[in-house]
Amino acid sequence: MRPRTFALIVILLGSALALLTAEILVRYLAPVPVINPIQGPTTLHEPDPELGWRSKEGRSVWPGRGSDAGRDIVMTFWGDGLRATAARREPGRPQIVLVGCSITQGWAVTDEETFAWRLQAAFPNFEVLNLGTGGYGTYQSLLALERYLARAPTNPVLVVYGFIQYHEGRNVAAADRLHAVRQTSDAGRVLVPFATLAPDGTLVRNEPEAYPRWPFDGVLASVRFLENRYATFRTRTRAAQGRAVGD
Helix, strand or coil: CCHHHHHHHHHHHHHHHHHHHHHHHHHHHCCCCCCCCCCCCCCCEEEECCCEEEECCEEEEEECCHHHCCCEEEEEECHHHCECCCCCCCCCCCEEEEEECHHHHCCCCCHHHCHHHHHHHHCCCCEEEECCCCCCCHHHHHHHHHHHHHHCCCCCCEEEEECCCCHHHHHHCCHHHHHHHHHHCCCCCCCEEEEEECCCCCEEEEEEECCCCCCCCCCCHHHHHHHHHHHHHHCCCCHHHHHHHHC
16 A cells, blocks of 8 residues: 555544544533524514514414414514504504514414504504514614614604513624524524624624534534534624613
8 A cells, every 4th residue: 555545544534533532522521502493383584684584474373382272373464574463554643663572573472462463452543563573682673673764754653662681692693692593593594683882882783693504513513512612702702792782
């Protein structure tokens, strides 16, 4: 056997052994979350280049679970990412706009039972518009509101933002946030918009970013471990800014 061929075989075998050793160590000593996108009964959202994603126009129905067992859950969305707040839209009245996350949207709550629908029923002289979207934080809610205002013929009389503490982490797209979006999305690689603070305290609007996706991460825990370490290192300074960005 030629020395060069022998050296190549040794390198290949050594690389394979090193990879196998790394894989065993990671699987047993430093387990990382599996990338296995959750497939829901329907896709309620669609990718959006600016917002990351938005509610998809249409009507989705699936069997209720738990306390909702025995009846259907109906989620209806109008155009422009709006969750339905009535049987049909009737513009021309002063508007109340709701923004926020899945709680505002009414995730897994049938149309007539969302608080936005009931608000519309209680105040028929106003048009209640629900821009709440599952997974949004403060920054994405701001982007959605700005887009709506840019197209609206008049400004709303009231804007209501539904805040929960999770929004702080969502605002800055730290590693766990990016991973969660990838883990729960069945729409492929989804980019996440986020904001940070400049040294002088001004808001910096960053280009949307996604959790890293490297070859073989579906089968090799060692690759997923490196993805996670890379994402954590790259976003290491963001988490501390979450509340300040939201303010």
